[in-house]
Each structure stands twice: as structure tokens, then as C-alpha cells.
Amino acid sequence: MTAAGGPPTTLATVTQEIIGLIESESGSAAGNLTAESGLQDAGMDSAQVLSLVFRIEARYDIDLDAQDDDDLHTIGELAHLVLRRIRERS
Template identity: 70%
Template sequence: MTQPATLETVTQDIIDLVLAETDGAAVTLTAASGLQDAGMDSARVLSLVFRIEARYDIELDAEDGDDLSTVGDLARLVLRRIQERT
């Protein structure tokens, strides 16, 4: 059985996905890091969104992006969508 998602696990998953999108760029990311800190351009952010949606079986709306400035903001949104789904 899969463990329930927590903010910490979702944050780490997103960090791992960001690093995969940036070919493991030598950066240290935390919940307070901005996506641009990892060199994410708009195409990579879009790819990241698709990966997150597929991984968690959720949908992120275009409007959701307005309030996202850090990895932690994205993790909180993903966790909220997961909880809304159940």
C-alpha cells in the first residue's frame, strides 16, 4: 500500500523532478528555492507540470501558477490537489 502524501514527501519528489528536468544541475534546492534557481525555463516548467500531474494523478490549472514562486508553494498546491481528489 502506498504511504499517504505529506508535504515533506511531495516537496522532495518535486525537488527530484526538478533536478531530473535540469539534468542534475549542481544546485541545492529546498522548499524555499524558486524554480528559476534551478535554471527552469518555461518549457522545462511545463514538462515538470506534466510529470507532476502524471505522478500524482491530479490536474494543475493555468491559474494555479499565479501564486507559485517557490518549490514549497508548488508542493503545497500539489498536496492540496491530492487531498481534493480523495
């Protein structure tokens, strides 16, 4: 399984890429963020979160639904959702 023509996608890879996207979006230090970190821990405002969602969708060629955010509290949960959407697309 690959993401948009890239290398094989694993949960660990997706998690690290999301942390990198969060870091670039919010200026947070990735060393402080883990899969268990809450999405709010990065100090992102709503515009930054929306931008993050668009970047994730573009990076992985997936769609994230508005109702998905009800179950997303941590970076790890977001990574699981992204991986599930990648598998659904394949």
C-alpha cells in the first residue's frame, strides 16, 4: 500500500508525516508531539486545523468527512483514520 505514488504507507510513517505537517503548520516542536498527543496540544487554531486537513487530503489523495472529527482526539487516532481512508481508496 502506498500513498499517492510514494513509498509503502504504515501507521508509523503516517503518524510521523502528520506530526511533521502539524509542526510546519503550527510551528510546534515535533519532538514534543507523539501519537498520544492531543490534537489541541500543538496549539493550532481552527484555520490551521482546516489547513492541516486539506494538506493531509492532498498528500494522501483521500477525503476526510466532517463527521470523522467526532472520534479524533489524538494524532494517533487521526493517523489511523488516514490509513483507513488510504486502504478504502485502494
